[in-house]
Amino acid sequence: MTLQTINTTKAFGGEQRQVRHGSAVLNCDMRFSVFLPPQALRSKVPVLYWLSGLTCTDENFMQKAGVQRIAAELGIAIVAPDTSPRGEGVPDDENQAYDLGLGAGFYVNATQTPWSKHYQMYDYIVSELPELIEAHFPVSAKRAISGHSMGGHGALMIALRNPKRYSSVSAFSPICNPSDCPWGQKAFMAYLGENKAAWAEYDASQLMSKATELVPALVDQGLEDDFLARELKPESLIESANMSDYPLTMRQHEGYDHSYYFIASFIESHLRFHNDMF
């Protein structure tokens, strides 16, 4: 597999890069962003994978969250993949809805037509991307995962299903119970069909309620988030954590909304949390 560096920019003494590569899993070319802290020049550093929300690309988090400052201090590489397969031949929702198709892969392996050929984001995030990162960048095999909204769902679900692969997981404003909210139901019906057993394998609340191998989890949720009651449902995750005695820290924040300003306000504590677990 060949990597093509699209651009490199110095930031906080480290390097911010965009990289393009062919994905065998997704059957298309993909782009990701990576921040390498200055420590990566001298030794292998752990990696935090960041999964973004609906409509985002690999760029939004890197440009808006202010994560590089803390990553440079702690010596953590950050990898931000795209939110769906892209490019010619990759199907989109027929109405180009923001919450299905391009920019809305939901981090699942689609089984349904026309999605299944390209929309295999679960395998891409869990296997292909880390293999590529660990082969081509100065990183160790220590991994953490985090994300926002749809990407918060992705991070929690992936850590719950792969507890040996991640030392910690965190999320901002995650879709906690996608089987039971409009965004999740629309996406799961399209990508997975009517089989609710398949849905359960991608639902953080359902997975957490039965968890036995426990990856420490930190979740931040704003209480002025417009999507809170209808789409995010943190109470479902809290209930599940109580059922399995899961090490979940759920913090709720007065006045904060769903935006990157919320993420920027609390990203430092997420990095310190992950750093403590590496």
Add this chain to the structure above:
Amino acid sequence: MTLQTINTTKAFGGEQRQVRHGSAVLNCDMRFSVFLPPQALRSKVPVLYWLSGLTCTDENFMQKAGVQRIAAELGIAIVAPDTSPRGEGVPDDENQAYDLGLGAGFYVNATQTPWSKHYQMYDYIVSELPELIEAHFPVSAKRAISGHSMGGHGALMIALRNPKRYSSVSAFSPICNPSDCPWGQKAFMAYLGENKAAWAEYDASQLMSKATELVPALVDQGLEDDFLARELKPESLIESANMSDYPLTMRQHEGYDHSYYFIASFIESHLRFHNDMF
């Protein structure tokens, strides 16, 4: 004058807002962004005015520079105006060039047709906007000014011409000598005509060489900046500072380019510099 708050978002315990207002100076409606730190709930805080570069609006700096964290720590309000007049009837360059007209006001008072009716950015930044901010927000009369590229030119030039109004000035990658570079010559010829005496009044290097009232100045410049030799010319500013014994700190940074990642990497030291001077 009435202000219309377009949106308010909590960030770092303070408030990030976008505000619309009618501008008598610019003969159009204008939008600006403002960050109010948590200290502004209890007492009046000083203001840092941020002038952005070509193609930017009031949003770029607020979304990408990570300034709110430090502003919230130090108790400084940040005000980021737009980079030109906007809206129906406001002329643009006939070829919609990125470096003239909309998004490229260069912080001057235009004297030439068709620009002079709306392109009065100097008066807007020096007088109208601060009057409005000081009348409607919990801020003191302590002001500092900073900016990037075209906005770095604006900040330096405005502080040099109004030393009593600002306690300090800083810039990232400023156009130091606009009378002597392609960007500046194109804009000054269009907005000011052929009268070079008018140009000199808007040229930081020319102003600094004759300065007698001295506003402490900090400038950061990346040495991998694609515009360095042709457009920015920090050596002109250094020469001028030597002529007037100006309190200019010019820092040059290996490897950094013209992007917001450069700004984000050093914005903290700018805020601490301004805070020390308030």
